[in-house]
Amino acid sequence: MELVQHLDDKLLFAVPKKGRLAERCTELLVGADVQFRRSNRLDIAISTNLPVALVFLPAADIPTFVGEGKCSLGITGHDQVEESNVKVDDLLDLGFGKCKLQIQVPADGPYSDPKQLIGKTIVTSFIHLATTFFTELEGKQPGDKLDTVIKYVGGSVEAAVALGVADAIVDLVESGETMRAAGLKPIGTVLNTSAHLIASKSPSHPDVLQILKSRIEGVIASNRYVLCQYNAQRKDMPVLLKITPGRRAATVAPLEDDTWAAISTMVEKSRIAEVMDQLASNGAEDILVTHLANCRV
Ligand SMILES: Nc1ncnc2c1ncn2[C@@H]1O[C@H](COP(=O)(O)OP(=O)(O)OP(=O)(O)O)[C@@H](O)[C@H]1O
Ligand SMILES: O=P(O)(O)OC[C@H]1O[C@H](OP(=O)(O)OP(=O)(O)O)[C@H](O)[C@@H]1O
Numbered sequence: 449m450e451l452v453q454h455l456d457d458k459l460l461f462a463v464p465k466k467g468r469l470a471e472r473c474t475e476l477l478v479g480a481d482v483q484f485r486r487s488n489r490l491d492i493a494i495s496t497n498l499p500v501a502l503v504f505l506p507a508a509d510i511p512t513f514v515g516e517g518k519c520s521l522g523i524t525g526h527d528q529v530e531e532s533n534v535k536v537d538d539l540l541d542l543g544f545g546k547c548k549l550q551i552q553v554p555a556d557g558p559y560s561d562p563k564q565l566i567g568k569t570i571v572t573s574f575i576h577l578a579t580t581f582f583t584e585l586e587g588k589q590p591g592d593k594l595d596t597v598i599k600y601v602g603g604s605v606e607a608a609v610a611l612g613v614a615d616a617i618v619d620l621v622e623s624g625e626t627m628r629a630a631g632l633k634p635i636g637t638v639l640n641t642s643a644h645l646i647a648s649k650s651p652s653h654p655d656v657l658q659i660l661k662s663r664i665e666g667v668i669a670s671n672r673y674v675l676c677q678y679n680a681q682r683k684d685m686p687v688l689l690k691i692t693p694g695r696r697a698a699t700v701a702p703l704e705d706d707t708w709a710a711i712s713t714m715v716e717k718s719r720i721a722e723v724m725d726q727l728a729s730n731g732a733e734d735i736l737v738t739h740l741a742n743c744r745v
Contacts, residue, residue, distance in 0.1 A: 454494065458501040459653040461660065462513050462522035465491060465504035469643050472544045473523050477502070479667035479742065480660065499656055508573075511536060511646065520651035521660060527620065527641035531574050537647040539661055542668055545643035547622040549574060551581075552632040554609060559616065562636040569597040571614035573605060574638070578618040581638045606630035662744065670740035673714045676723065677736045682709055684731035691726045695745060714745070 463477070464470045477484070484502055486493040491504040503519055508531070510524035515534025522536075527549055529536060551570075553559040566586055572578045575598060582596045583589070601608060606626055608614040618638060621627050627634065645664055651657045673695075680688050689698055694713035701710045711732075715723050724735055 455492075455501050458494070458499045459521065459651070459656040459660070460501050460503050460519040462503045462505050462510045462519040462524075464507040464510065464524060467507055469507055469523065469525065469545045472542075472643065476523070476542065476664060476667055479670075480663035482660070482663075498659070499653065500660070508532075514646050514648050517648045517650050517652075520648045520653060520657055522646050523643055524646065525641050526644045527574065527577070527639055529644060529646060530639060530641075531576050533576055535649060537649060538644055539647050540645040540665060540668065542643040542645060542664070543672070545641070547620045547641055548634075548637050549577060549618060549639040549641060550621045550627075550634040551616055551618055551636040551638065552606075552609075552621070552627055552630075553616045553635055555628075555631050555633040560635055565596060565616050567595045568615035569599060569613070570616050570618055571599050571601050571605060571608035572618035573600065573602060574618055575600050577638050581618070581636075606632065666742050666744045669745045670743045672717060673740060673743070673745070674717050674720050675712065675738040675740060676715045676720065676727075677710065677712045677734075677738070678727055678732040679703065679708055679710050679734045680732045681707055683707075685709060685711070687730050688727060688732055691723060691730065 463473045481497065482495055482500060483497045484493040484495045493502045495502065505513060507524045508528050510522040511529045511532035511534050513519045514522040514536050515532065523542065525545055551562050559565060562585055570578055578598050579594070582594055582598065583592065586594055586596065588594065599614070605617045605619040608617055609632060610630065621634060645661065647657060676692060688711065692698055692711065692713040692715060698711050698713035703710055720737055727735055
């Protein structure tokens with residue numbers, strides 16, 4: 449097939465084809481200037497500016513494709529990587545798709561501790577992680593027969609308790625809305641997860657992989673930091689530079705009035721309001737904050 453022949457000289461990069469991570473992945477690829485056009489119904493898109501082919505796959509299958517070396521790079525949930533139990537290089541935590549894999553029981557039921565579920569029936573899409581969790585809880589060795597029954601369902605896991613199929617479920621929780629709507633509450637956390645960039649242990653194009661990794665790292669860092677600039681009297685600088693030390697060091701430039709200086713520094717976006725308050729109350733003036741489109745740090 450012509451398409452497959454064209455893939456030999458390209459790095460295959462697996463990204464979620466739908467679901468919670470798909471849109472953020474597309475934004476990340478755009479930010480990293482991986483240009484591509486995805487034809488309707490086709491799950492492979494050839495990049496028009498890099499030797500890369502994007503392969504759109506279910507998030508749950510991506511660790512297997514990367515682990516077996518069929519794709520050199522992939523983006524999926526850390527939960528999927530752990531569930532697949534494959535050997536891949538974990539390159540970057542991408543900081544989105546954050547949620548928890550939790551043990552959930554009826555909110556008005558008798559259970560308040562995961563230990564009370566030993567010997568009961570658990571329904572989940574995460575068979576491996578749930579089995580590992582209950583193996584430890586039962587004080588058994590990997591591979592031992594468990595007293596707890598762990599059953600697989602592929603989706604709508606929350607319904608299992610209401611349908612009388614399960615005493616508890618192990619499923620993902622972000623806002624908790626789905627859990628509460630199903631009349632459930634959490635009594636334990638199996639795993640904290642977010643989207644990760646993963647790589648095959650034997651990637652086909654290591655040079656292209658490095659380019660993509662550092663571009664994606666740049667996009668992630670530019671989402672995490674802002675550039676904060678302000679003017680200050682030199683006498684106030686010792687205190688102000690403690691508030692904004694920068695990632696390596698702040699840039700300090702002289703002004704015409706040599707009792708003043710212009711300071712420029714990177715600050716974590718999540719802290720910027722608090723940092724601005726502190727700067728203003730310690731003598732900084734003309735404080736400007738600029739969002740970063742991209743960076744290499
Ligand atoms: N509520 C959530 N909040 C944040 N991240 C989530 C949430 N649910 C799932 N994820 C992350 O997204 C990954 C893919 O889950 P998702 O349910 O979107 O996949 P899917 O089953 O392929 O899609 P769909 O649900 O459309 O069939 C999960 O493994 C997890 O890492
Ligand atoms: O805590 P919340 O913010 O409510 O999110 C949790 C829900 O999100 C995921 O499902 P999703 O909606 O992606 O659909 P799914 O049932 O197909 O997995 C997950 O499986 C939960 O059901």
